[in-house]
Amino acid sequence: MLSSDAVVVVTGGGRGIGRAVSMLAAGRGYKVCLSYVSDAGAAAKVVAAIETAGGAAVAVRCDVADEADVVALFEAADRLGTVTALVNNAGVVDLPARVSEMSAARLHRMMATNVVGSVLCAREAVRRMSTRSGGRGGAIVNVSSIAARLGGAGQFVDYAASKGAIDSFTVGLAREVAGEGIRVNAVAPGIIDTEIHASGGTPDKAAALGPTVPMRRAGTAEEIAGPVLWLLSDEAAYTTGAILDVSGGR
Template identity: 45%
Template sequence: MAASGHGVAIITGASRGIGAAIAVRAAAAGYAVVVNFSTDAAGATSVVDQIVRDGGTAFTVQADVSDAQAATTLFDAAEALGPVTAVVNNAAITGNYLGELIDVPAKIVKQVLDVNVSGTIFMCQEAARRMSRLAGGRGGSVVNISSTAVKAGSPGAWVHYAASKGAVDVLTVGFATEAAPLGIRVNAVSPGMTNTGLHAAAGMPDRVESLKHLIPLGRGGEPEDVASAVLWLLSEEASYVTGAILPVAGGR
């Protein structure tokens, strides 16, 4: 397999939900896609099968992004196809915990910060090393997946998760400034309540439906809504956009 003219896109946490939708859209746009997963091999394989059926190029790579070595593993695998020009840092967890901050076990706090914050930082560091035009790379785009939970802090539900996404916002703005001279644009997409397995895993499968009355557009988001925004930020149509945090939240 060889990369197309678009190069290679690495999508972390791409075995389901938003990550899977981004991977499918990226392949349709002409990227060769690395579908990263941590534990859901079957889900990742299903995403790759869909991409290949549609005429695209993709393969799976198992790596836990909370481990600093994972970023090296992902870039090494991707570069076997060609230059990496797009990275989407989607992998994130809530720890499958829903409740007040006072009750969140220390183990879950650490897991959430390790994946959501450290994992994103490690991937951004490797992107700077590998994609930099100053180091012989082609440049490109990094899109981090944040959350509108940052706005209100998600009290009574996911304060620990919202805090981790606040860190992603700050990382996005700071890294965008550092990466611009390297030929790398860095932005974030901030989804609102979206119909994914995240809510069911935390014990509230109907959470989006029960709260849709709070959303001005009157519905929860779909993974494809987020994927569309990500692909725009990756594209040349967004060539003058960096350091931006784009809400995809139905107006909420």
């Protein structure tokens, strides 16, 4: 059963999948500490919606690639209650490009946010959750992508590679902390209708590719949030190191 002071940290919690996770987590009884990097207005709307529904939430500006920002994010979460859950959702894409056209700056940004940021956030979560250091356990869910196995050829090989790293990190960390009361899993979404496609220069991607998915449509952010909350819940108590495909069969 969820304790009354249980806090979930949701990175990138102001929009898309992060917003859906934040809202559903609040509805399940979590206090929500969500991060955003640029859209303070969107994050504030999520906080307001949670509070209007009787929940507790706080939004913190945090570039997850910045260690000091990550430390400050978790310190804010500590003030809400006890961190027992982390959803590593923050991530970036870029404009479609072949590897031969990619700059070092693009690659560093991609890996710093999608990989280093997730590891830093997990580090802070483990420090708080681990029974080895006096914590009471918890769960981490990393947001990966089926791009990790599809490869993103001709468009987003760097993004796919960053998500492949997340898959490996999920399995490794899960095994590392399984005896310390912490479960670590991932969800791997397919084509989901969120704002992230616009930031990658393909705002119509979900509409264009949805019909090519075996289920004949793109998914919704809410259809990812449900599996995330299941992996955080006691119903998944014996599940760790899993990468859950949520791609409509793609």
